Amino acid sequence: MSGPGGLDGSNIGLCRATLACIALNTKPPVKNLTNTCTATTVNLNNAHTGTVPSGTALKWFTNNTHTGTALSGTQITQAGAGTYYAFYNDSTDPASPACWSPASDPVTVTITDCCTLKENALTGSPFPTSGTTAPGWTIAGTNLPSFSTNGLSFPQNGSNSGNTTVSQTITGKTVSTITLQGVWWYNNYIEATRTKTLTVSYAGVDYLSITTGAGGGTAPTITPLNGASVTGTLPSLTSGTNSSANKQDITIYLPSPVTTGGNLLMTAVSNNGPLVVDGISLTGVYVEVCATCQAGTTQVPLSGSTQSN
Structure with missing residues (x-):
């Protein structure tokens, strides 16, 4: 096909697009990224180690088939932890399947914790050692707990079969772990089946249940x-033993951080009452979060799980 006319011009345009697409046979070279504190995100474009071919654009996806809509804006410049893929895409014909490069190697983004100062998100913990109330906590139910040298005590008295709840709302903090501190339990030593179940939930999701031992040993x-996931154990007790010898910490690791805040709720239920049932006590609850420091003050780093005695 030669000679003057529009057809020749069309061939030139076709050739230009074809050549640009041929240039896309090479996948974008990339590297993994980790944030640099104090930044808690990364810019995906910094993972690209090559030069974007002329006439093309660098596109980012969370899959290696460029399915769906390419990431844009802060999805690229403020990316969180995850796996991402880069592509070159022909700017003149971005919709053409032939005008995409192969996917890059996966780019793994790791976000490290920039917080070096920790604090407990909860008030009123450790619990008081006397009385029936604790600052910051809401207590409700028909079989109310009390506070003693053992902290918060869900009582052995099972005459009321209703639930006992102790709760506190956390706002503006990211929660990953919840530690029940100084947990111990005591056997009713009369009927082995009269147990107690303590359930711990956060932001409306149950994450832990503890049911006291049913029977000696x-x-x-x-x-x-x-x-x-949970770390920590509680000992067995022989029939007639009133309480466990040592207080233990039990830590709950949430499957993923909860960043929106929520209500921490402990619910105790007496099983097989109405007479005396087992009891559970704990000296405090520790929810480790990044500390908010005031200007001119010094925050002492805290440990996320401390053994209570």
Whole structure:
């Protein structure tokens, strides 16, 4: 096809687009990224180690088939932890399937914790050692707890079969772990089946249940829920033993951080009452979060899980 006319011009345009697409046979070279504190995000474009071919654009996706809509704006410049893929895309014909490069190698973005100062998100913990109330906590139910040298005590008295709840709302903090401090339990030593179950939830999701031992020599059952993991154990007690010898910490690791805040709720239920049932006590609850420091003050770093005695 030669000679003057529009057809020749069309061939030139076709050739230009074809040549640009041929240039897309090379996948973008990339590297993994980690944030540099105090930044808590990264710019994906910094993962690209090559030169974007002329007439093309660098596009980012969370899949290696450029399915869906390419990332844009702060999705690129303020990216969080995850796996991302880069592509070159022909700027003159971005919709053409032939005008995409192969996917880059996966780009792994790791976000490290920039917070070096920690604090407890909760008030009123450790719990008071006397009385029936604690600052910051809401207590409700038909079988109310009390406070003693053992902290918060969900009582052995099972005459009321209703639930006992102790709760506090956390706002403006990212929560990843919840530690029940100084947990101990005491056996009713009369009927082995009269146990107590303590359930811990946050932001409307149950993450832990503890059911006291049913019978002499049986340890409490500690069960993580809804993807959480748990560390810590409670000892078995022989029938007639009033309480566990040592207080233990039990830490709940949420399956993913909860950044929107929520209500921390502990619910105790007496099983197989109405007479005396087992009891559970704890000296405090520690929810480790990044500390908010005031100008001119010094915040002392705290440990996320401390052994209570």
